[in-house]
Amino acid sequence: MNAEIIAVGTELLLGQILNTNAAYLSRELAEMGIDCYYQTVVGDNQKRLEEVMRHSERRSDIHIFIGGLGPTKDDLTKETLSAYLNVPLVTDDGAAEKVIRFYRNLDRKMTENNWKQAQVLKDSTVLKNTTGLAAGTYLEKEGHLYILLPGPPSELKPMFENEVKPLLLAESTEESVMVSRVLRFFGIGESTLASKLNDLIEQQTNPTIATYAGDHEVTVRLTAKGTTEKSCQALIDSLEKEIQFRVGEFLYGYGENNRLANEVKQLLIEKRLQITAAESLTGGAFQSELASVSGVSECFAGGIVTYSHTIKEDVLGVSSDTIERYGVVSADCAIEMAEKARDLFQATIGISFTGAAGPSSLEGELPGSVWIGFSMKGKPSFAKHYRFAKDRNNNRKRAVLSGLDLIRRVLLDLPLSNKVTSEK
Amino acid sequence: MNAEIIAVGTELLLGQILNTNAAYLSRELAEMGIDCYYQTVVGDNQKRLEEVMRHSERRSDIHIFIGGLGPTKDDLTKETLSAYLNVPLVTDDGAAEKVIRFYRNLDRKMTENNWKQAQVLKDSTVLKNTTGLAAGTYLEKEGHLYILLPGPPSELKPMFENEVKPLLLAESTEESVMVSRVLRFFGIGESTLASKLNDLIEQQTNPTIATYAGDHEVTVRLTAKGTTEKSCQALIDSLEKEIQFRVGEFLYGYGENNRLANEVKQLLIEKRLQITAAESLTGGAFQSELASVSGVSECFAGGIVTYSHTIKEDVLGVSSDTIERYGVVSADCAIEMAEKARDLFQATIGISFTGAAGPSSLEGELPGSVWIGFSMKGKPSFAKHYRFAKDRNNNRKRAVLSGLDLIRRVLLDLPLSNKVTSEK
Numbered sequence: 001m002n003a004e005i006i007a008v009g010t011e012l013l014l015g016q017i018l019n020t021n022a023a024y025l026s027r028e029l030a031e032m033g034i035d036c037y038y039q040t041v042v043g044d045n046q047k048r049l050e051e052v053m054r055h056s057e058r059r060s061d062i063h064i065f066i067g068g069l070g071p072t073k074d075d076l077t078k079e080t081l082s083a084y085l086n087v088p089l090v091t092d093d094g095a096a097e098k099v100i101r102f103y104r105n106l107d108r109k110m111t112e113n114n115w116k117q118a119q120v121l122k123d124s125t126v127l128k129n130t131t132g133l134a135a136g137t138y139l140e141k142e143g144h145l146y147i148l149l150p151g152p153p154s155e156l157k158p159m160f161e162n163e164v165k166p167l168l169l170a171e172s173t174e175e176s177v178m179v180s181r182v183l184r185f186f187g188i189g190e191s192t193l194a195s196k197l198n199d200l201i202e203q204q205t206n207p208t209i210a211t212y213a214g215d216h217e218v219t220v221r222l223t224a225k226g227t228t229e230k231s232c233q234a235l236i237d238s239l240e241k242e243i244q245f246r247v248g249e250f251l252y253g254y255g256e257n258n259r260l261a262n263e264v265k266q267l268l269i270e271k272r273l274q275i276t277a278a279e280s281l282t283g284g285a286f287q288s289e290l291a292s293v294s295g296v297s298e299c300f301a302g303g304i305v306t307y308s309h310t311i312k313e314d315v316l317g318v319s320s321d322t323i324e325r326y327g328v329v330s331a332d333c334a335i336e337m338a339e340k341a342r343d344l345f346q347a348t349i350g351i352s353f354t355g356a357a358g359p360s361s362l363e364g365e366l367p368g369s370v371w372i373g374f375s376m377k378g379k380p381s382f383a384k385h386y387r388f389a390k391d392r393n394n395n396r397k398r399a400v401l402s403g404l405d406l407i408r409r410v411l412l413d414l415p416l417s418n419k420v421t422s423e424k
Numbered sequence: 425m426n427a428e429i430i431a432v433g434t435e436l437l438l439g440q441i442l443n444t445n446a447a448y449l450s451r452e453l454a455e456m457g458i459d460c461y462y463q464t465v466v467g468d469n470q471k472r473l474e475e476v477m478r479h480s481e482r483r484s485d486i487h488i489f490i491g492g493l494g495p496t497k498d499d500l501t502k503e504t505l506s507a508y509l510n511v512p513l514v515t516d517d518g519a520a521e522k523v524i525r526f527y528r529n530l531d532r533k534m535t536e537n538n539w540k541q542a543q544v545l546k547d548s549t550v551l552k553n554t555t556g557l558a559a560g561t562y563l564e565k566e567g568h569l570y571i572l573l574p575g576p577p578s579e580l581k582p583m584f585e586n587e588v589k590p591l592l593l594a595e596s597t598e599e600s601v602m603v604s605r606v607l608r609f610f611g612i613g614e615s616t617l618a619s620k621l622n623d624l625i626e627q628q629t630n631p632t633i634a635t636y637a638g639d640h641e642v643t644v645r646l647t648a649k650g651t652t653e654k655s656c657q658a659l660i661d662s663l664e665k666e667i668q669f670r671v672g673e674f675l676y677g678y679g680e681n682n683r684l685a686n687e688v689k690q691l692l693i694e695k696r697l698q699i700t701a702a703e704s705l706t707g708g709a710f711q712s713e714l715a716s717v718s719g720v721s722e723c724f725a726g727g728i729v730t731y732s733h734t735i736k737e738d739v740l741g742v743s744s745d746t747i748e749r750y751g752v753v754s755a756d757c758a759i760e761m762a763e764k765a766r767d768l769f770q771a772t773i774g775i776s777f778t779g780a781a782g783p784s785s786l787e788g789e790l791p792g793s794v795w796i797g798f799s800m801k802g803k804p805s806f807a808k809h810y811r812f813a814k815d816r817n818n819n820r821k822r823a824v825l826s827g828l829d830l831i832r833r834v835l836l837d838l839p840l841s842n843k844v845t846s847e848k
Contacts, residue, residue: 015448015449024439027440030438039464039465041462052462059472059475212440283712285712287729288706291705291708291709291820294783296707300731301731306726307726312726360718393716396715
């Protein structure tokens with residue numbers, strides 16, 4: 001079975017929005033082992049949409065339409081497919097009730113158009129929309145499968161995940177259960193990771209392995225098919241064990257929407273530690289990233305941004321001697337910043353960031369040259385040097401994530417190369 | 425003339441990358457008045473690509489191919505089009521020289537495949553690639569126009585902008601100069617802005633007006649066609665004047681990659697002011713946003729993150745009386761934070777952020793309830809209340825941008841509604 005994705009909407013053809021739906025569905029289909037050979041975008045135009053349907057019918061088995069299920073006169077996907085297939089539209093009672101309730105709650109009068117959202121193709125399976133009004137449609141006809149999904153990603157994703165996927169799985173295989181696990185890595189590039197897992201990737205059948213390069217990190221998605229959830233999990237467990245053995249130190253967490261800051265927050269709370277920071281080139285970005293996670297107040301009370309020499313000295317208390325002798329882009333300055341921050345903010349861990357963000361050099365150091373200082377109650381302080389060599393804001397972002405990863409590694413007793421320990 | 429965009433690449437069909445090129449080109453074409461009725465994505469497969477070419481030829485005049493110009497055996501756009509149109513491939517001397525130089529500099533041996541990047545369709549206009557190796561092709565044949573562009577956006581965009589656009593403009597009209605200006609707005613929603621400009625948008629011919637909803641802001645792109653750059657600028661000036669008259673207070677700057685922080689930095693430097701911040705719910709995000717702009721050290725030396733009550737009191741010096749009496753989500757606390765930060769960091773302006781980021785409420789205040797405090801040398805301090813009602817990180821982001829906009833408005837003497845002035 002192969003699929004074709006057809007997104008309907010003039011706003012896509014004007015470049016006003018990105019076709020993120022097509023990428024999402026393509027990824028999901030690939031994971032299920034369904035080939036997708038074409039993605040098409042066509043405007044809100046009956047004639048052209050019909051032409052696209054004709055082409056799709058000739059070359060694909062599954063036709064997934066995105067968008068055009070709404071109440072306005074521009075929304076004509078259902079109407080066009082109904083005419084094309086000669087299958088009438090009928091009102092779905094469940095969806096209609098939802099529409100009525102929605103307008104009653106808003107205390108607004110319904111127009112004739114609003115009913116459109118409750119219409120589906122006759123004899124189809126109605127796909128429930130838990131986050132919006134327009135019902136989806138799943139219709140099998142003469143060896144073809146027609147799936148109609150709403151355009152907003154917040155409606156399309158749950159509908160695909162909860163309604164379409166189980167139907168498609170039941171259709172395509174006897175192994176009707178599919179389980180995915182997302183492994184998140186930091187500190188290793190996609191190509192290095194892929195080369196370390198090369199034989200596993202080459203041999204993959206079940207589970208499948210897919211690597212994705214994300215924003216300064218890499219995710220690996222393991223997907224198993226089976227007859228029960230338990231058997232799928234067992235297959236994934238065993239593959240993950242092998243991956244852990246090879247690149248385990250870079251694996252920081254699990255899940256599609258997880259982030260390094262969240263894992264570090266958890267570790268700090270579990271170990272009942274309080275963290276603070278003194279930030280120069282990152283300018284508050286480390287603390288902001290930490291504070292992006294809810295519940296962070298249990299391990300974070302505050303910190304300081306010391307952008308200038310004066311603030312480093314006068315407010316934080318770094319000695320002018322250190323700055324004069326070693327400069328601010330130095331292990332000594334980084335260590336002193338971390339220690340002084342820990343004193344000032346009464347924390348168990350202090351971390352600091354000092355270096356050249358770019359575009360200019362600082363103290364003769366090229367952009368991307370960064371020292372991260374680390375101070376922890378009862379342990380010798382140290383600093384670690386990094387060379388990022390990207391643009392200003394990527395250097396800053398990379399420094400923040402490297403700081404989080406450094407904390408993770410210290411708390412989990414993982415290796416730290418290239419450390420400079422203070423002599424104090 | 426109407427165009428069709430055909431992106432070639434299996435990674436798109438696997439959902440590994442987003443088709444940002446199609447959105448970019450669609451936007452550019454729309455601006456030039458060229459209709460784009462279809463976008464297609466097809467894999468690295470000769471047979472299927474040829475089929476797509478056949479469909480495109482039947483329904484469109486301009487065929488823009490993206491990707492598949494590289495050196496690997498998967499790259500087959502040129503080869504397929506060459507066979508389809510029966511136009512041979514020839515080596516372009518300029519492009520070949522670039523390839524040779526590239527490998528010589530790398531001290532790496534060239535393989536036969538590397539030559540592929542210098543090949544173009546015979547009798548076509550060669551499109552120079554200033555940021556990569558693969559040459560582009562612009563071929564007119566029997567009333568059709570075939571344009572071949574490289575896949576990486578960093579190569580595609582300059583090639584389209586500098587090479588394709590002038591050719592297309594010369595093709596489609598006698599007014600061969602086109603000038604765009606991007607106006608950036610904060611604090612006004614896209615629909616409100618559109619309704620205020622409704623008559624202008626409805627009447628638009630030259631210049632055209634397009635509004636885009638961005639990340640917490642709205643941009644308006646004005647595009648004029650004419651015979652000279654000067655006449656285009658004059659047309660845009662006159663339209664912008666009308667827009668300024670209607671919604672000028674929300675217009676904060678110009679340009680595709682500009683941001684509010686940059687404009688605020690400029691204003692601060694022009695007026696020789698130093699800023700500092702005390703951040704609670706934003707957790708350093710305001711200072712980080714400011715520090716994302718290079719050259720910020722001229723107006724920013726540092727600031728503090730006061731996430732907990734204790735740090736607000738012990739390090740920043742907010743009186744426990746204020747916190748006990750009014751709570752931290754209050755005008756009084758916000759004003760005191762801004763004033764104390766100004767003292768501690770010796771700045772002319774102090775700004776503060778305190779409120780409930782979410783997901784939980786704080787002191788009975790719903791997520792998104794935020795006070796921003798403002799203190800400036802020689803002026804009465806004040807605080808302003810905001811209600812954002814989005815999720816945690818959108819509330820935080822929104823607070824940061826609202827803080828920047830507040831500074832902008834103060835420095836430009838623009839209206840500030842809803843101000844609470846301290847009695848001190």
